[in-house]
Amino acid sequence: KQEVTQIPAALSVPEGENLVLNCSFTDSAIYNLQWFRQDPGKGLTSLLLIQSSQREQTSGRLNASLDKSSGRSTLYIAASQPGDSATYLCAVRPLPGETSGSRLTFGEGTQLTVNP
Amino acid sequence: NAGVTQTPKFQVLKTGQSMTLQCAQDMNHNSMYWYRQDPGMGLRLIYYSASEGTTDKGEVPNGYNVSRLNKREFSLRLESAAPSQTSVYFCASSDHPGLAKSTDTQYFGPGTRLTVL
Numbered sequence: 328k329q330e331v332t333q334i335p336a337a338l339s340v341p342e343g344e345n346l347v348l349n350c351s352f353t354d355s356a357i358y359n360l361q362w363f364r365q366d367p368g369k370g371l372t373s374l375l376l377i378q379s380s381q382r383e384q385t386s387g388r389l390n391a392s393l394d395k396s397s398g399r400s401t402l403y404i405a406a407s408q409p410g411d412s413a414t415y416l417c418a419v420r421p422l423p424g425e426t427s428g429s430r431l432t433f434g435e436g437t438q439l440t441v442n443p
Numbered sequence: 444n445a446g447v448t449q450t451p452k453f454q455v456l457k458t459g460q461s462m463t464l465q466c467a468q469d470m471n472h473n474s475m476y477w478y479r480q481d482p483g484m485g486l487r488l489i490y491y492s493a494s495e496g497t498t499d500k501g502e503v504p505n506g507y508n509v510s511r512l513n514k515r516e517f518s519l520r521l522e523s524a525a526p527s528q529t530s531v532y533f534c535a536s537s538d539h540p541g542l543a544k545s546t547d548t549q550y551f552g553p554g555t556r557l558t559v560l
Contacts, residue, residue, distance in 0.1 A: 331485075359547060370447075370533055370551035371486075416486070420547070430476075430501055431549065435485040 329354045331419055333434035340407055341442050348402040348437045350417035355395050358420045362391050362402050365414045365436065374415075375402070407441045414438045444469050447552035449534050455558045456524045464519040464555050466534030474537045475517035476549065477501075477509060479530040486533065492517055524559045531556050 330353045340346050350360070359378045363371040375384045375391040377400070383392040390403040400417055418431040450465045468475065476491040478501075488501030492511040506528060508520045517536075521528060535549040 361548065363551075368554075370553045371535075371549075373548045373550070376548055418486075430488045430491060431486075433486040435483065 329357075329419060329421065329432045331417060331432050331434040333415075333417060333437050335437060336435065337438040337440075339440040339442060342407060342409060344407050344441075345403070345405050346407055346439070348404070348415050348439070350400040350402070350434055352398045352400075352419050352432075354419075354421075355398050356422055357395065358422050360391075360393055360400050361418045361420070361431070362389075362400075363416045363418065365416060367413075371416065404439075407439075409441050409443050411441050412439055446470065447534055447536055447550050449532075449552035449555050451555060452553065453556050455560065456521075457560050458525060460524050460559075461520065461522050462524065463521075464532055464534075464557075465516070466518065466552060467516045468534075468536040468550070469515065470536060470550065471514070472536035472538055472550075473514070475511065476535040476537075477507075477517070477519045478533045478535065479503065480533060480554075481530050489519065489532075524557075526559045529557060529559045 332351050334349050357379055361376045362374045364374050365371045377384045377393040388405040393400045414436040416433055416436040418433045420431050447468045473494045477489040478486045480486045487503050489507050490501050490509040492498045495514045498509050510518045532555045534552040537549045
């Protein structure tokens with residue numbers, strides 16, 4: 328059974344700092360990995376999706392990397408801003424064709440606070 | 444486009460009552476999902492529908508039923524609510540991963556906050 332772990336559970340940083348969020352997964356047979364953002368009381372918004380054949384994806388100040396063989400992904404946020412404060416979740420999708428289909432397995436998330 | 448919409452936003456039930464959570468998407472997606480989110484447990488998949496006319500169990504299906512009414516709508520029913528079903532419920536949708544130009548990204552609704560007393 329796939330298990331996804333995110334460390335740390337919570338992180339507080341001053342504005343302007345570069346930071347890294349970590350995600351690890353136990354089964355390397357994945358199709359892709361996604362990073363999501365969740366604001367309090369809201370749904371999830373997809374930030375980046377990395378296919379298993381890719382090493383990284385970038386969007387603005389965000390960069391996500393994937394090392395499938397070691398079961399790790401990182402989300403790098405450059406020059407953090409108070410508006411980045413949210414919970415960040417990673418999720419992995421198994422290979423197509425398995426009985427688990429399109430289901431995602433989520434980590435519990437890292438709650439990020441960026442202080443002005 | 445409204446994206447993924449869910450109704451109601453909040454609901455309080457008594458143990459044993461039934462209710463249906465509604466979900467609709469206007470992105471012409473083939474696949475739809477129901478998740479629950481609980482503190483310390485993360486998001487867990489309840490049921491999903493890979494395409495219109497099909498549904499499959501996820502990680503925690505007990506106590507729930509689903510209906511894929513058409514391509515747009517996917518409902519979740521609690522036949523006899525229990526306090527253990529107090530949670531935040533999210534609906535999501537995505538392209539079928541086998542389609543050309545599919546992003547395979549899941550798009551989420553705003554959630555339904557359900558309390559069972």
